Structure formats: C-alpha cells, structure tokens
Amino acid sequence: MGYELAIGDRSYSSWSLRGWLVFAKAGVPVKTVSGRLYSDDFKRLLAEFAPARLAPALRLPSGLVIGETLAIAETIAERHPEAGLWPADPDARAMARWLASEMHAGFTALRSHCPMNLRVSYLDCAPTEAVLADLARIESLWSMAQTAHGAEGPWLFGKWSLADAFFAPVAARIAGYNLPVGAEAAAYVATWLADPEFRAWRAEGLSEGPDQPFYKRDWPTRPWPGDARGSVVNPS
Amino acid sequence: MGYELAIGDRSYSSWSLRGWLVFAKAGVPVKTVSGRLYSDDFKRLLAEFAPARLAPALRLPSGLVIGETLAIAETIAERHPEAGLWPADPDARAMARWLASEMHAGFTALRSHCPMNLRVSYLDCAPTEAVLADLARIESLWSMAQTAHGAEGPWLFGKWSLADAFFAPVAARIAGYNLPVGAEAAAYVATWLADPEFRAWRAEGLSEGPDQPFYKRDWPTRPWPGDARGSVVNPS
Numbered sequence: 001m002g003y004e005l006a007i008g009d010r011s012y013s014s015w016s017l018r019g020w021l022v023f024a025k026a027g028v029p030v031k032t033v034s035g036r037l038y039s040d041d042f043k044r045l046l047a048e049f050a051p052a053r054l055a056p057a058l059r060l061p062s063g064l065v066i067g068e069t070l071a072i073a074e075t076i077a078e079r080h081p082e083a084g085l086w087p088a089d090p091d092a093r094a095m096a097r098w099l100a101s102e103m104h105a106g107f108t109a110l111r112s113h114c115p116m117n118l119r120v121s122y123l124d125c126a127p128t129e130a131v132l133a134d135l136a137r138i139e140s141l142w143s144m145a146q147t148a149h150g151a152e153g154p155w156l157f158g159k160w161s162l163a164d165a166f167f168a169p170v171a172a173r174i175a176g177y178n179l180p181v182g183a184e185a186a187a188y189v190a191t192w193l194a195d196p197e198f199r200a201w202r203a204e205g206l207s208e209g210p211d212q213p214f215y216k217r218d219w220p221t222r223p224w225p226g227d228a229r230g231s232v233v234n235p236s
Numbered sequence: 237m238g239y240e241l242a243i244g245d246r247s248y249s250s251w252s253l254r255g256w257l258v259f260a261k262a263g264v265p266v267k268t269v270s271g272r273l274y275s276d277d278f279k280r281l282l283a284e285f286a287p288a289r290l291a292p293a294l295r296l297p298s299g300l301v302i303g304e305t306l307a308i309a310e311t312i313a314e315r316h317p318e319a320g321l322w323p324a325d326p327d328a329r330a331m332a333r334w335l336a337s338e339m340h341a342g343f344t345a346l347r348s349h350c351p352m353n354l355r356v357s358y359l360d361c362a363p364t365e366a367v368l369a370d371l372a373r374i375e376s377l378w379s380m381a382q383t384a385h386g387a388e389g390p391w392l393f394g395k396w397s398l399a400d401a402f403f404a405p406v407a408a409r410i411a412g413y414n415l416p417v418g419a420e421a422a423a424y425v426a427t428w429l430a431d432p433e434f435r436a437w438r439a440e441g442l443s444e445g446p447d448q449p450f451y452k453r454d455w456p457t458r459p460w461p462g463d464a465r466g467s468v469v470n471p472s
Contacts, residue, residue: 051380053373066330068337070306075330094302094311101304105341137289144287 003030003076004059006049008037010205012215014116014169017201018069019056021165022076024197026083038214070104073162087157092149096163099141099156103166110134114177115215116169118202122219125177132180138170139185146184154191168192175225193226239266239312240295242285244273246441248451250352250405253437254305255292257401258312260433262319274450306340309398323393328385332399335377335392339402346370350413351451352405354438358455361413368416374406375421382420390427404428411461429462 005023007016016034023030035045035055042055049057052067058075059065066072077085086093109130127135145156145163152158156167171192174181181189192198241259243252252270259266271281271291278291285293288303294311295301302308313321322329345366363371381392381399388394392403407428410417417425428434 051376060327060330062327064327064330066334068334068341070337070340071330071333074310074333078329079326090315091296091298091300093314094296094300094307097307097310098302098304101306101340104306104337105304140287 001059001061001063003028003061005030005032006045006052006055006057006059007032007034008042008055009208009212010034010201011118011208012037012116012205012212013055014111014172015054015069016056017116017169017172018165019058019072020201021168021197022069022073022085022162024201025160025165026076026080026085028076028080028083034208036209037212069166070100073100073165077162084159085162087149087159087161087163089149092157095145095148096157096161099145099163100166102141103170107134107138107170110138110170110173114173114179116172117176117215118172118205118224119211119215121176121178121222121224122217123178123222125179125217125219127177127179135174135179135181138167139181142167142185142188146188154188156188168198172198178222178225190226199226237297237299239264239297241266241268242281242288242291242293242295243268243270244278244291245444245448246270246437247354247444248273248352248441248448249291250347250408251290251305252292253352253405253408254401255294255308256437257404257433258305258309258321258398260437261396261401262312262316262321264312264316264319270444272445273448305402306336309336309401313398320395321398323385323395323397323399325385328393331381331384332393332397335381335399336402338377339406343370343374343406346374346406346409350409350415352408353412353451354408354441354460355447357412357414357458357460358453359414359458361415361453361455363413363415371410371415371417374403375417378403378421378424382424390424392424404434408434414458414461426462435462 005019007013007020020032033045035042049065052065054067056069057065057067058072087096113128113131114125142156149157155161156163171189173179174189175193241255243249243256256268269281271278282289285301288301290303292305293301293303294308323332349364349367350361378392385393391397392399407425409415410425411429
C-alpha cells in the first residue's frame with residue numbers, strides 16, 4: 001500500500017494544495033482522494049481518515065493516518081531524503097522551517113479576507129490595514145530568504161523547497177485578489193503562476209463541479225493572470 | 237557562540253515555555269534572555285532578535301535568528317540526534333509531529349479563554365462550549381498517542397518527546413484553570429506538575445516581578461495544584 005492523501009476542492013482548499021505539492025514536487029507517488037467542501041461527501045471522506053479532522057490528511061503505507069500539513073511535510077522529507085525537499089544548507093533549512101511554521105499559524109487577516117479561490121481573479125478586493133500588514137510581513141520574509149539563499153533560482157531558497165509549498169496559496173491569493181506587492185514578490189508570484197504542478201492542480205480544480213457559494217464576492221473581476229487553464233505536469 | 241533564546245515572562249508565555257523545554261529536555265545548553273511582555277523591555281529584546289516578531293526566537297551559533305517554536309524544535313532535534321527528541325519509531329514520530337502541529341495552529345478557544353498563567357489557580361473558569369470542545373479534542377489526541385505508543389512511560393509517546401513540549405502549557409492550563417478532564421488526562425497533567433524542568437521554570441517565573449494585569453481574572457482561586465513553588469532541575 002502506498003501513500004493516500006485526502007483533500008478538499010482543489011480550487012479552494014489551500015492546505016490541500018500545500019500537502020499535494022509535497023508529493024508532486026518530490027516525485028513521490030500518492031493516491032489522491034477528494035471530497036467537496038461543505039458537503040456530506042467531505043464528511044464521509046474525513047470519516048475514512050479519522051481521527052484527522054481537516055484536509056489534507058495522509059494515510060501512510062503502514063495504514064496510520066496523520067493530519068496537519070507540517071507533519072506531512074516533515075514526514076515525507078524524512079522518508080524521501082533523495083527528493084531534497086528542505087534546503088541542503090543547515091541555516092537555510094532552519095530558516096525555511098521558520099517560514100513554513102509562521103505561515104502555518106499566522107496571517108489570519110489575509111487568510112480570512114482573501115480565501116484561496118483559483119477560479120476567479122478580482123481587480124480590487126479592498127484590502128484592510130490588517131491584510132496589508134500581513135502582506136508586508138510576507139514580503140519581508142520572502143525577501144529575507146531570497147537575499148540570503150535565493151541566488152540559484154526563482155524560489156525562496158533558490159531551488160524549490162517545502163517553504164515554497166507553504167506559500168503557494170499566498171502567491172495564488174496575490175494573483176487572484178490582485179493584491180498590491182512590490183516587484184520582487186510579484187516575480188515570485190509569476191514563478192508560481194507558470195509552475196507546471198500548480199497549473200495542473202488549478203486545471204483539475206476547474207473541472208470539479210460548480211462554484212462554492214461560500215467563496216463568492218461582489219468585487220469586479222478580471223481574467224485569471226497567467227495561463228487561463230492548466231498544464232500537464234510533464235509537458236512534452 | 238552557543239544557542240541564545242529570547243523568551244517572554246515565564247509565568248505567562250506559553251510558547252516560550254515550549255521553546256525552552258526543547259533545550260532543557262535535550263540537555264543542550266542555551267543562554268536564555270527574557271523581557272517582560274507588554275513592556276518596552278520586550279520590544280527591545282525582540283529588536284535584538286529581528287526579524288523574528290514573537291517569543292521565543294532562537295539565535296543559532298552561526299548568528300542566524302529563527303522564529304517559531306516548531307522550527308526551533310525541528311532544528312534542535314536534527315542538530316542533536318543523540319537527545320532523541322522525537323520518538324524513535326517512524327510511525328510514532330509522524331504522529332508526534334501531527335500532535336505538535338495541530339497544537340501549533342489550533343485550540344484557539346482554549347488559548348484565548350485560558351491564557352497560560354503559572355501564578356494562580358482558579359476553582360472554576362466557566363469554560364464555554366468551544367473550550368470544552370477543544371479539551372475533548374486534546375483528550376482524544378492524547379489518548380490516541382498513549383494507547384498506541386505510551387506503554388513505556390507517563391508521556392504521550394512513553395518517553396518524553398517534543399509532542400510533550402507542545403502540550404506542556406495545555407497541561408498547565410488544565411491545572412491552573414481546574415478544567416474538567418478524565419482520569420487519563422488528569423494523570424498526564426500530574427506528570428507535568430511533578431516534572432523537575434517544569435517546576436524549575438515555574439519557580440523562576442514567580443520571581444520575575446509583579447503580576448501582569450492582562451491575565452487577571454475575577455474567578456475564585458485555589459492553591460496551585462502540585463508543589464507550591466519549584467524544584468531544582470537536578471534535585472540531589
């Protein structure tokens with residue numbers, strides 16, 4: 001038996017995206033089972049992964065279920081060291097863990113004002129002061145990582161790492177809600193919009209049924225920035 | 237240069253307690269520098285550990301500062317494998333990371349209704365339904381861990397592990413606010429109340445100056461359950 005990952009709607013479940021990216025970027029096979037949020041289907045799915053109470057939840061090959069994206073990330077990084085999911089440099093790795101952990105518990109203003117929604121992009125979402133303060137903090141963390149360790153590539157620590165997984169939904173929010181950020185952060189968002197795994201996830205989500213009413217906002221919209229649909233993971 | 241840990245008031249700063257326990261239980265020397273919460277002294281302390289914005293923050297021997305208790309825990313566990321901070325069994329370790337991570341981001345009702353306060357114990361704190369639901373979830377997680385992996389000792393995974401560090405302030409809340417829990421959870425709380433490191437931390441906190449007004453509640457009090465003051469870390 002391999003890994004089995006329970007996720008919510010790909011268009012809306014930001015933690016599911018993070019958990020799935022761990023496997024997709026590591027090249028570790030995982031059977032993904034999804035249920036639509038706010039439905040009995042989702043309750044059935046979570047019951048199968050009890051006692052986890054949120055998506056994503058992971059069933060290990062041993063049969064053990066574990067919840068929480070940080071635990072999933074550390075577990076897969078440890079079991080698949082060849083994937084290099086954390087930065088190789090010890091100080092970079094400590095910093096990457098800090099960024100992932102601060103995301104895991106923080107930025108609640110941004111998360112509640114701008115829930116991830118990969119189906120629509122707004123021209124203006126009237127961000128509050130608290131949302132702008134969260135964005136400023138995120139930009140300073142990104143800049144710290146890229147200044148210290150980002151020389152080798154477009155990701156936070158040069159090469160893609162688990163810190164990027166934790167900020168993928170933030171990049172999606174900046175794109176989707178047209179949030180005001182500086183040039184460095186905009187370049188990082190563009191890196192995510194062009195990423196094959198992100199685009200494949202987004203495309204799959206667009207086919208998962210009707211929009212969820214919970215996420216509807218009345219702000220003026222614009223076309224999704226970046227490719228309109230998705231990409232195959234390994235384009236030929 | 238060794239490790240340097242910035243912490244808030246020992247009586248009140250639950251995350252500082254978690255971070256300090258990582259070192260105390262590992263037997264890894266750390267220079268602890270504290271500042272009183274809600275004071276200019278604390279702002280000065282955090283400025284010295286910028287860009288961290290919360291306590292605890294750790295300065296590594298390299299000079300790098302990292303924030304976030306989960307990142308501190310993983311970093312010290314990785315750099316001091318001889319300390320055995322995570323359970324040795326891979327499935328137990330995955331479960332321990334899940335428990336620590338769920339604590340890190342969750343249980344907000346309990347945390348806001350019953351902020352950690354090691355200076356007083358209340359007879360009754362009128363817990364809300366949300367607080368009781370958080371407690372029930374915590375009891376089910378503790379029971380899951382102890383049933384699966386707790387045969388060898390009184391801690392969540394038998395031997396002490398980082399999962400225990402994350403729940404130490406919860407045990408302190410159950411003791412301090414006299415929260416209703418079952419016999420298994422009460423035994424786990426008693427284990428913490430008798431723990432030499434916990435008692436030493438509490439004793440130090442009692443000498444850190446006047447009570448902080450933010451934590452004052454009008455509920456009826458009782459003597460602190462367990463030893464009235466502390467213990468030396470290595471009692472002779």
